[in-house]
Amino acid sequence: MCFPRRAARGPRPPRRGFQRAAAPGFGPRDLGRRASGPRPRVISDSAHTALRHPPRGTSLPHLAPRRTGDGAATRRRAIPLDPAQLKTRLAEAARAEGFAAMGVCRPDAIPEAAPRLARFLEAGRHGDMGWMEARSHWRGDPTTLWPEARSVIMLAEAYTPAEDPLALLEMPDRASVSVYARGPDYHDRVKKRLKRLAGAFLAEAGPETGVKVFVDTAPVMEKPLAQAAGLGWQGKHTNLLGREIGNWVFLGAIFTTAELPADAPEVSHCGTCRKCLDICPTQAFPAPYQLDATRCISYLTIELKGPIPREFRPLIGNRIYGCDDCLAVCPWNKFAAEASGALYQSRVELNRPRLTDFAALDEAGFREVFAGSPIKRIGHARFLRNVLIAMGNSGVSELIPWVEARIDDPAPLVRGTAVWALSRLAPGRLAARAPARPDPDPQVAEEWRLALAETGGAARRA
Ligand code: B12
Numbered sequence: 001m002c003f004p005r006r007a008a009r010g011p012r013p014p015r016r017g018f019q020r021a022a023a024p025g026f027g028p029r030d031l032g033r034r035a036s037g038p039r040p041r042v043i044s045d046s047a048h049t050a051l052r053h054p055p056r057g058t059s060l061p062h063l064a065p066r067r068t069g070d071g072a073a074t075r076r077r078a079i080p081l082d083p084a085q086l087k088t089r090l091a092e093a094a095r096a097e098g099f100a101a102m103g104v105c106r107p108d109a110i111p112e113a114a115p116r117l118a119r120f121l122e123a124g125r126h127g128d129m130g131w132m133e134a135r136s137h138w139r140g141d142p143t144t145l146w147p148e149a150r151s152v153i154m155l156a157e158a159y160t161p162a163e164d165p166l167a168l169l170e171m172p173d174r175a176s177v178s179v180y181a182r183g184p185d186y187h188d189r190v191k192k193r194l195k196r197l198a199g200a201f202l203a204e205a206g207p208e209t210g211v212k213v214f215v216d217t218a219p220v221m222e223k224p225l226a227q228a229a230g231l232g233w234q235g236k237h238t239n240l241l242g243r244e245i246g247n248w249v250f251l252g253a254i255f256t257t258a259e260l261p262a263d264a265p266e267v268s269h270c271g272t273c274r275k276c277l278d279i280c281p282t283q284a285f286p287a288p289y290q291l292d293a294t295r296c297i298s299y300l301t302i303e304l305k306g307p308i309p310r311e312f313r314p315l316i317g318n319r320i321y322g323c324d325d326c327l328a329v330c331p332w333n334k335f336a337a338e339a340s341g342a343l344y345q346s347r348v349e350l351n352r353p354r355l356t357d358f359a360a361l362d363e364a365g366f367r368e369v370f371a372g373s374p375i376k377r378i379g380h381a382r383f384l385r386n387v388l389i390a391m392g393n394s395g396v397s398e399l400i401p402w403v404e405a406r407i408d409d410p411a412p413l414v415r416g417t418a419v420w421a422l423s424r425l426a427p428g429r430l431a432a433r434a435p436a437r438p439d440p441d442p443q444v445a446e447e448w449r450l451a452l453a454e455t456g457g458a459a460r461r462a
């Protein structure tokens, strides 16, 4: 069920055209489930009056959470409601918390996820993300993660940007930070709200009920679960999108031992569209609905710890943290849910930052500027690696001194990337800056060798 928040935005355009265009071969059968039963109900204000029994005592959204830790089973004594009432009350509380949509599925609702995950891992598409492999048995099969769970409550929280993020890609002296990272860290925000919601749920669910709360980092496949719970479908870009929420949403999950009525799964409404596949700068989609993470700029700039492979560097442009291209072009964003209150408003300094402002940050400055931001997670050296690649791609000669300033950086990752960036921005200056002896770090030495060979500097130096 989606929670409409668009009263002020005028009437919704008809969406029949999209539905008719549903792509053959990607229907409910491919998802391993029948899309029978009613579509998840849109909760409007009238749902309050639809409740048979008015809330007893304190209303759900205001109840404080009790012992709801990440992954920790929790119990609380209360007068139980029947499962349908419980779900209605939960939906009310979810809406009051600012979630854009909620749905319920059974833990065994995604039988196709495990074999698909296995194929993804076998093909090495997870790259350096060894943690995906480590707990893949839990990830692929939620029934093994917590066998007592009877329902999975999936929630979507909107972070729709106010402006088109693609516009920033045309400004070479600026850094493009992906929309999700421009505000406070969503892990903290979403988890806090999920825990509050779980606490409210427990107050109503009865003394024997248990819950566990998961956001992103747990071994849970949130996208297929969200599709099974009817929130939307995994688009050809593999992200979850919905007809009423678009694709700028974070996902979170509450597992519970309570048996709540399940929603009908959603089917793909991508139809013949392939905008996300075509725009991808690194051709990271081997096929529709499949991603090779090792080619994705989000992986390369956030997850990859070492040097970014040379073939991808020119394609990264000025994206210094994540990438939004495939999300930004999706036509379903016309119907995107509004971002959840002020929570995801961008920090001003992350909207159109100058590359030079970022290059000037030392370790302490980096920590200070990115306190509470997901960007802090990649650390100073990886951050500078990304900024230097953007500088190398900029074609802006004013940036040359900034790149040269990092060519002797103590971090091999930084000085190796600076060599590459200088070879792009000022190939003529490379030979003059080359060290007399090969760099002690073999990867940096290799950067020098390749850069000098590519720019003809090796010959001049000899
Ligand atoms: C690992 C990971 C990444 C990796 C890999 C992404 C990926 N698509 O797998 C990297 C670092 C690249 C990444 C990038 C991003 N991520 Co990420 N990521 C995750 C994480 C932790 C696990 C995802 C996972 O399990 N991948 C493994 C693959 C196998 O699973 P899958 O994508 O669901 O694959 C399915 C399809 O391939 C499909 N499939 C395969 N074959 C076929 C064939 C057919 C016919 C069909 C129909 C389907 C199909 O079946 C698979 C199983 O369902 C989740 C959080 C979580 N715990 O779920 C967040 C998550 C997916 N990420 C998220 C976000 C926001 C992003 C970025 C937008 C961030 C950014 N701006 O840079 C990008 C988007 C890139 C993209 N196009 O996917 C959100 C997505 C929210 C949403 N609306 O879907 C999540 C859910 C985090 C959250 N809690 O909100 N991410």
Ligand code: SF4
Pocket: 237, 279, 280, 281, 282, 283, 284, 285, 291, 295, 296, 297, 298, 322, 323, 324, 325, 326, 327
């Ligand atoms: S996030 Fe960017 S690089 Fe990754 S798949 Fe989408 S468009 Fe391609």
Ligand code: SF4
Pocket: 235, 236, 237, 241, 269, 270, 271, 273, 274, 275, 276, 277, 326, 329, 330, 331, 332
């Ligand atoms: S842009 Fe959106 S609608 Fe089009 S194929 Fe991609 S996910 Fe589907």
